[in-house]
Amino acid sequence: MVSPAHFIALSVILFVIGAVGVLVRRNAIVVFMCVELMLNAANLAFVAFARMHGALDGQVIAFFVMVVAAAEVVVGLAILTAIFRARRSASVDDANLMKY
Amino acid sequence: MTVTVAATASTIATPHFEWSLLSPMLLVFGAALAGVLIEAFAPRDLRRPMHVVLTLGSLAGAFVLTVVLAAKSSIFAGGKPGVVAAIGTVGVDRPTLFIQATILILAFVSVLLIAESSHEVSSFTPQAAAVPGSAEEREGLLAGLSHTEVYPLTLFAVGGMLLFPAANDLLTMFIALEVLSLPLYLLCGLARRRRLLSQEAAMKYFLLGAFSSAIFLFGIAMLYGYAGSVQLSAIATAAQSGLASSTLLYAGIALLGVGLLFKVGAVPFQAWKPDVYQGSPTPITALMASCTLVSAFGALLRVFYVAFGQLTWDWRPAMWAVAIVTMMVGSIIAITQTDVKRLLAYSSIAQAGYILTGVIAANAAGLSGSLFYLAAYGFATIGAFAIVTLVRDRAGEAAHMSSWAGLGKRSPLVAGVFALFLIAFAGIPLTSGFNGKFAVFRAAIQGGALPLVIIGVISSAILAFPYVRVIVLMFFSEPAAEGPVVVRPSAYTGLAVAIGAAATVVLGIIPEPLLSLASHAASQLFVR
Numbered sequence: 001m002v003s004p005a006h007f008i009a010l011s012v013i014l015f016v017i018g019a020v021g022v023l024v025r026r027n028a029i030v031v032f033m034c035v036e037l038m039l040n041a042a043n044l045a046f047v048a049f050a051r052m053h054g055a056l057d058g059q060v061i062a063f064f065v066m067v068v069a070a071a072e073v074v075v076g077l078a079i080l081t082a083i084f085r086a087r088r089s090a091s092v093d094d095a096n097l098m099k100y
Numbered sequence: 101m102t103v104t105v106a107a108t109a110s111t112i113a114t115p116h117f118e119w120s121l122l123s124p125m126l127l128v129f130g131a132a133l134a135g136v137l138i139e140a141f142a143p144r145d146l147r148r149p150m151h152v153v154l155t156l157g158s159l160a161g162a163f164v165l166t167v168v169l170a171a172k173s174s175i176f177a178g179g180k181p182g183v184v185a186a187i188g189t190v191g192v193d194r195p196t197l198f199i200q201a202t203i204l205i206l207a208f209v210s211v212l213l214i215a216e217s218s219h220e221v222s223s224f225t226p227q228a229a230a231v232p233g234s235a236e237e238r239e240g241l242l243a244g245l246s247h248t249e250v251y252p253l254t255l256f257a258v259g260g261m262l263l264f265p266a267a268n269d270l271l272t273m274f275i276a277l278e279v280l281s282l283p284l285y286l287l288c289g290l291a292r293r294r295r296l297l298s299q300e301a302a303m304k305y306f307l308l309g310a311f312s313s314a315i316f317l318f319g320i321a322m323l324y325g326y327a328g329s330v331q332l333s334a335i336a337t338a339a340q341s342g343l344a345s346s347t348l349l350y351a352g353i354a355l356l357g358v359g360l361l362f363k364v365g366a367v368p369f370q371a372w373k374p375d376v377y378q379g380s381p382t383p384i385t386a387l388m389a390s391c392t393l394v395s396a397f398g399a400l401l402r403v404f405y406v407a408f409g410q411l412t413w414d415w416r417p418a419m420w421a422v423a424i425v426t427m428m429v430g431s432i433i434a435i436t437q438t439d440v441k442r443l444l445a446y447s448s449i450a451q452a453g454y455i456l457t458g459v460i461a462a463n464a465a466g467l468s469g470s471l472f473y474l475a476a477y478g479f480a481t482i483g484a485f486a487i488v489t490l491v492r493d494r495a496g497e498a499a500h501m502s503s504w505a506g507l508g509k510r511s512p513l514v515a516g517v518f519a520l521f522l523i524a525f526a527g528i529p530l531t532s533g534f535n536g537k538f539a540v541f542r543a544a545i546q547g548g549a550l551p552l553v554i555i556g557v558i559s560s561a562i563l564a565f566p567y568v569r570v571i572v573l574m575f576f577s578e579p580a581a582e583g584p585v586v587v588r589p590s591a592y593t594g595l596a597v598a599i600g601a602a603a604t605v606v607l608g609i610i611p612e613p614l615l616s617l618a619s620h621a622a623s624q625l626f627v628r
Contacts, residue, residue: 008325011321015318018314019311019315022307022311028303028307031307032307032310035307035310035311035314038311038314038315038317038318039314039317041318042314042317042318042320042321045318045321045322045324045325046321046324049321049324049325049328052325053328055328055329057324057328057329057330058324061271061320061324061330064271064274064275065274065317068274068275068278071278071282072278072282072310075282075285075286075306076285076306076307076310078286079285079286079289079299079302079303079306080303082228082229082289082299082302083299083300083302083303085231086231086232086295086296086299087296092303092307095300095303095304096300097296097297097300098297098300098301098374098375098378098379
C-alpha cells in the first residue's frame with residue numbers, strides 16, 4: 001500500500017539528488033536541470049501534503065511553481081547561451097575570471 | 101490562500117481587494133508593463149527619454165502614494181498595527197510601509213545612476229546577444245546603441261522588492277522573490293565594458309540564486325506539510341499548538357532560512373556577492389546593494405518575527421552562529437581586497453552581519469534599529485558606487501585600488517566624498533553608519549546578546565582597516581603618471597552622490613526624526 005508518506009520520502013530523495021547534482025556537476029545546463037529537479041521535488045511534496053491535509057492549496061501552489069520554473073528557464077537559458085557563444089564552453093569551471 | 105467561495109453554484113463571491121493599500125506596488129508594476137510597450141512601439145531615439153520619465157515618475161509617484169497611505173490610513177498615524185490585504189496574501193503594516201518607502205527612495209537614486217549617459221552612451225551593452233569582441237558588438241558601439249530594456253527590467257525588480265517584505269503568505273513571498281531575482285540576473289549580464297566578467301557574474305548569480313530559491317521552496321513545502329497552510333500566521337498558530345511533527349517544522353525553518361540568508365548575503369551563503377558586485381554594471385550593483393538588501397531583510401524579519409516568533413529559542417542559536425561568522429569573515433577578507441567594488445561587496449557582507457544582530461534581538465528595538473540601519477546604509481552604499489562610476493581610465497571604470505592612489509590631490513571633492521562614505525561604513529561618530537550600528541547593537545544588548553555585540557565591535561574595528569587604507573592611499577600617496585581621470589558627473593550622477601552624501605551627514609548629525617519614525621514603525625511589530 002502506497003501512503004502519502006511514501007511520496008514525501010520520494011520527494012526528499014529527489015530533492016537531495018538535485019542538490020548533490022548542483023554541487024558536483026560541471027556543466028551549467030546539467031546544474032540547471034538539477035535545480036529544476038529540486039523544484040519538481042517540492043511540487044511532489046506540495047501535492048502529497050495537499051492530499052494528506054485534504055485541501056487544494058498545495059495543488060494550486062504546484063501550478064504557480066511550474067509557471068515560475070518556466071520563467072526561470074527563459075532567463076537561465078538566455079544567460080547560458082550568451083556565455084556559451086562567448087566562451088564555446090558551458091562548464092562552470094571555465095567561468096573563473098573572478099576569484100576570492 | 102483562503103479563498104472564500106459561495107456554496108451555491110449560481111453566485112460566486114468575488115474576492116475583495118484593497119486596491120488603495122496595494123496602489124504603490126500596482127503603480128510600479130503598471131509602469132513596468134508600460135515600459136515593455138514603449139520598448140515595442142516607440143521609435144528608438146525617443147525610447148530612452150520616455151523610459152527615464154516613466155521610471156523616475158512612477159517611483160516618485162509610488163513613494164508619494166506610500167506616504168499618503170501611511171499618513172491617511174489608521175495604520176501609521178492611527179493605532180492599528182496594520183491590515184492584511186488581498187485575501188490574506190499581503191500584509192500592509194507599519195514596518196512594511198517604512199521598508200517600501202525606503203526601497204522606493206533608494207531605487208529612485210539608483211535609477212538616476214542607470215540613466216547616466218554623459219561619460220559614455222550608457223553603462224549597458226549595445227547588444228547583449230552580440231559575442232564580446234565581435235564585429236556586431238563593434239557596430240553597436242559605433243552606432244551608440246544601448247539596451248533600454250534595463251528600465252522596465254529595473255521596475256519589475258523593484259516591484260518584486262516591494263512585494264517581498266509585504267508578503268503575508270509564503271507562496272506570495274516565493275513569487276515575489278522570483279519577480280525580483282529574474283530581472284536582476286539579466287541586468288547583471290548587461291555591462292558595456294568587461295563583458296566577460298559581466299556574463300560570468302550573471303551566470304554565477306543565476307545558478308546560485310536558482311539553487312537557493314529551490315531550497316527556499318522546499319522549505320515552504322515542509323512548512324505547508326507541518327501547518328496545512330502557507331500563511332505566516334497559520335504557521336505561527338500551528339507552531340504554538342505543537343501538535344504536528346516537529347521534524348517538518350525544523351526542516352522548514354532551516355531551508356527557508358537558507359533561502360533568505362542567501363539573498364541577504366550572510367556567510368556561509370555569501371559566495372555570490374563579491375563576484376556579482378564586481379562583474380555587474382555599477383548602477384545595477386548599487387541597486388542590488390541597497391534595495392535588494394533592504395527587501396531581503398524585510399522578508400527575513402517578517403518571517404522570523406511573525407511565523408517563527410514563538411520559536412525564538414529554537415532559531416536564535418543558529419542565527420547567532422551565522423551573524424558571528426558573517427561579521428568576522430566579511431571584515432577579515434575585506435582586508436585582502438584590491439578591487440574597490442569587491443571591497444564594497446565584502447563590506448556589504450559584514451554590514452549584513454551587523455543588521456543580523458538587530459534581527460536576533462527579536463523585539464521592537466531590534467526591528468526599529470534594523471530599519472534605521474538599512475535606510476542609512478542604503479544611501480551611503482549607492483553614493484559609494486556612484487563615485488566608483490566617476491573614476492575612469494581608458495578601459496572604463498578604474499576599479500583596481502592602486503589606480504586610486506593620489507586621487508585626493510587631483511580631485512579632492514570626489515575623494516573627500518568617497519572618504520565620507522567609507523567612514524560612514526566604518527561607523528565613525530557623526531555619520532549615519534555610527535547611529536545605525538549604535539541602534540542595532542543597543543537593541544542586541546537589550547535582547548541579551550552582549551557577546552554578539554562585542555564581536556560586532558571587534559569586527560567593525562577590523563573593517564575600519566581596509567577603509568582607512570583606501571583613504572590613506574587617496575590622500576597621502578603620489579598619483580600615478582597614467583592614472584585614471586575623474587569625469588565630470590552629469591546632473592544624474594551628481595544628484596545621486598549629493599543625495600547619498602546629504603543623507604549620510606544628516607542622519608549622522610540629526611538622526612532623531614528618522615529614528616523616531618523607525619521606532620514608531622516598529623512599535624507594534626508586523627501584523628499577524
